[in-house]
Structure formats: C-alpha cells, structure tokens
Amino acid sequence: MALDAGLLELLRQDLAETSDVIEKKMFGGVSMILNGHMLCGVHKNGGMYRVGKDNYGAALAVNGARPATFTGRPMGGMVTVDAVAMGDDATRHRLLALACNFVQSLPPKA
Secondary structure, eight states: OOOOHHHHHHHHHHTTTOTTEEEEEETTEEEEEETTEEEEEEETTEEEEEOOTTTHHHHHTSTTOEEOOTTSSOOTTEEEEEHHHHTOHHHHHHHHHHHHHHHTTSOOOO
C-alpha cells in the first residue's frame, strides 16, 4: 500500500509557513526535515511525529497518538497516528507543535 497523498498534502500545508523544511523519502514514506533533523512524516498507515522524550507524555495524551513501533519496539520520543487521526486538524496541529518545539531545540545539522 502506498502512502496517502492527501495526508502528505495536509502535512505540507501545515508546514507551509515554516522555513527550512525539506522532504525526504525515508522509512517507506516521506519525512519532513527541519534544520537537518527529522520532524514528522507520512507513512502507509498514517503519520509520525518526533516529539522528543520531554514532550512524549503530552503527545500520547493527544487523541489517536500512540508509541511509534516501526522496529517492533517503542521508539523513544516518537509517536504515530493512523490516517483518521492524521485527517483531524487539531490532532495534527497539536502534535506538530510538540514536534517543532523539540526539533527547534536541537542544534542545526550541517
């Protein structure tokens, strides 16, 4: 199953006013990279956000968010949402705010 192009477009629109974001194909989907760090992305089953360990509890409290387990075990500081949750503006915006908060705290990669 290919990723949902509509969800990718929603994520692009959410990030339209964020400078220095690039798209990169990774993990069978498309990831958004900010200052050289993975921020969020879309995969075949929905989306994922890199919220960091300090924001992890707040992210899991967002309706539809769950631990990212792409490797078979939880990936610290990352959450995933299914396509239905990705389609909800409030869910995307809250998780994106948490992810931006974390990634913008990291030193830029060259």
